[in-house]
Amino acid sequence: MGAFRCLGASGQLGYGIPVPALEAGIAREPHVIGADLGSSDPGPHALGVGRDARGPDLVRADLELVLGAGRRTGSPVVLGSAGVAGGTPHLEAVADLVRDLARTHGWPLRLALIDAEVRPQWVLDELAAGRVRPLGHAPELTAHDVHVSERIVAQMGVEPFLAALDAGADVVLAGRACDTAVFAAAPILAGADPAASYHMAKIVECASQCADPGGRDAILGTVVDDGFIVESMAADRRCLPLGVAAHALYEEADPFTFHEPSGHVDTTHSRYEQVSDRATRVTGSRWVPAATPTLKLEGAAREGYRTFSIGGVRDPILLACLEDVTEQVRARVAAVTAETFDPASYRLRFLRYGQGAVLGAAETAAPAGYEAAVLIDVVADEQSTARAICASARQYLLHAFYPGIRATAGNLAFPFSPTEFDAGETYRFSVHHLVEIADPGAPFDVVVEDVGP
Amino acid sequence: MTSPAPRRLVEVASVIRSKNAGPFTVTLDVMFDHADDLRHVVATGVLSPAALAPRFAVEAEALRVVVFAPANAVKITMPRRCGSGSAQDTDVYGTQQHVPLFDIEVPPP
Numbered sequence: 001m002g003a004f005r006c007l008g009a010s011g012q013l014g015y016g017i018p019v020p021a022l023e024a025g026i027a028r029e030p031h032v033i034g035a036d037l038g039s040s041d042p043g044p045h046a047l048g049v050g051r052d053a054r055g056p057d058l059v060r061a062d063l064e065l066v067l068g069a070g071r072r073t074g075s076p077v078v079l080g081s082a083g084v085a086g087g088t089p090h091l092e093a094v095a096d097l098v099r100d101l102a103r104t105h106g107w108p109l110r111l112a113l114i115d116a117e118v119r120p121q122w123v124l125d126e127l128a129a130g131r132v133r134p135l136g137h138a139p140e141l142t143a144h145d146v147h148v149s150e151r152i153v154a155q156m157g158v159e160p161f162l163a164a165l166d167a168g169a170d171v172v173l174a175g176r177a178c179d180t181a182v183f184a185a186a187p188i189l190a191g192a193d194p195a196a197s198y199h200m201a202k203i204v205e206c207a208s209q210c211a212d213p214g215g216r217d218a219i220l221g222t223v224v225d226d227g228f229i230v231e232s233m234a235a236d237r238r239c240l241p242l243g244v245a246a247h248a249l250y251e252e253a254d255p256f257t258f259h260e261p262s263g264h265v266d267t268t269h270s271r272y273e274q275v276s277d278r279a280t281r282v283t284g285s286r287w288v289p290a291a292t293p294t295l296k297l298e299g300a301a302r303e304g305y306r307t308f309s310i311g312g313v314r315d316p317i318l319l320a321c322l323e324d325v326t327e328q329v330r331a332r333v334a335a336v337t338a339e340t341f342d343p344a345s346y347r348l349r350f351l352r353y354g355q356g357a358v359l360g361a362a363e364t365a366a367p368a369g370y371e372a373a374v375l376i377d378v379v380a381d382e383q384s385t386a387r388a389i390c391a392s393a394r395q396y397l398l399h400a401f402y403p404g405i406r407a408t409a410g411n412l413a414f415p416f417s418p419t420e421f422d423a424g425e426t427y428r429f430s431v432h433h434l435v436e437i438a439d440p441g442a443p444f445d446v447v448v449e450d451v452g453p
Numbered sequence: 454m455t456s457p458a459p460r461r462l463v464e465v466a467s468v469i470r471s472k473n474a475g476p477f478t479v480t481l482d483v484m485f486d487h488a489d490d491l492r493h494v495v496a497t498g499v500l501s502p503a504a505l506a507p508r509f510a511v512e513a514e515a516l517r518v519v520v521f522a523p524a525n526a527v528k529i530t531m532p533r534r535c536g537s538g539s540a541q542d543t544d545v546y547g548t549q550q551h552v553p554l555f556d557i558e559v560p561p562p
Contacts, residue, residue: 303539
């Protein structure tokens with residue numbers, strides 16, 4: 001097998017794609033074009049609520065560019081973690097965009113869809129059988145966690161992608177997927193070295209993040225023999241050995257090992273060498289098949305409904321006692337609303353930006369600034385409760401009295417009206433666990449349809 | 454070049470950053486331009502779990518510290534205070550938890 005070229009079209013789709021680098025990548029005649037469509041980085045909201053809160057406009061525009069690139073190069077396009085969270089409604093929404101683009105442009109496409117949602121009963125059965133364990137610092141999974149999850153997805157590895165590509169798909173659109181699987185499947189199917197394919201994929205999935213300077217532009221990963229070469233497609237970004245090696249640190253607890261459903265890649269003895277003024281070759285990575293394959297499960301459960309308000313504080317006398325004042329407001333709100341709302345039905349917090357909101361208990365710096373913002377955040381069992389409590393807290397904070405006060409007309413500078421905003425449902429990650437499974441491709445059906453004119 | 458006074462880590466390191474590694478874990482990386490700087494800082498013990506724990510308001514047992522020589526880096530990993538995006542979270546991506554490392558005093562070589 002000669003060199004196998006994989007083009008990572010951009011960082012996660014839906015934020016806009018730098019076109020010059022994509023064009024440079026197209027000119028390199030890739031064998032496959034891939035893009036990651038999702039992540040758990042932005043939190044559990046997309047998974048819990050069943051949609052991508054960003055809206056479709058930029059997702060559609062980015063898809064149009066990537067699918068168009070595939071049409072021009074004649075190479076398959078592989079897309080993973082549709083709609084950020086990769087559940088069934090997310091996959092269906094992005095599939096509709098693909099169908100619409102194919103119709104609009106007159107592109108005859110074989111589209112393979114791979115759903116990643118799993119049935120709660122299956123998870124309960126696996127849990128009862130002792131085949132589920134926490135991933136990282138997640139707590140032990142309980143049946144209750146499964147019951148309250150809005151949906152649960154399993155993160156697929158290369159196996160379903162291999163089947164989809166083998167079925168002649170022009171476009172593979174998957175629900176929740178390992179980012180590496182999106183880019184490793186095509187070279188593995190072509191017979192490329194698995195360690196090189198997976199390690200290449202690990203870097204290419206983040207586009208030009210490993211480059212100097214780092215960025216979201218397209219990147220080319222070329223698997224050659226038992227190694228691979230990475231090169232950013234942006235003219236002003238270079239892939240140097242230090243940056244490529246350092247990518248193993250990004251978002252990982254262990255820089256020497258990264259896990260796939262069917263095994264792991266050991267980078268302990270990987271070598272990074274510069275092969276041109278802008279490209280780096282990596283060799284020496286090892287693929288270790290797993291004795292027992294595992295799939296990562298992700299689930300989101302609703303914690304409640306949120307309403308928030310934000311106001312600026314500029315008065316220095318208030319700033320000096322702001323923490324005490326917010327605590328007094330908390331007590332006042334509880335007292336005046338107790339007949340209407342059970343205090344256990346809502347959580348009220350005041351985040352004082354400029355006074356330790358970000359680091360919390362780890363903050364050692366004394367508040368020192370001429371201005372702060374107070375975020376009044378309420379999460380409650382009902383949206384109406386959150387709205388009422390937030391409004392009450394806002395009003396009592398607006399007119400709170402404090403020692404030494406001069407500004408007796410009001411304490412908060414609101415940047416907009418209304419002053420409270422319903423943020424809707426808020427979720428927590430209820431499932432972040434590994435399930436042992438003999439066949440890691442088994443839960444994922446590949447459904448093929450022909451779309452276009 | 455040596456200096457008789459200790460320097461703050463932020464002056465010695467080229468990268469000090471934090472990010473989630475999954476929704477329940479935060480990982481911090483400290484990177485140096487030169488392998489000599491990495492070796493020196495590691496040898497001083499200022500990045501040991503026992504030295505770091507008070508800065509992050511966690512127990513030393515919760516901290517894992519790994520040296521990654523190919524990138525002249527030290528990686529520090531610990532549990533997040535709560536799941537990413539949960540109701541009490543203050544940093545969904547975990548990107549602003551690195552500052553407690555800035556003022557660590559590094560004794561001169």
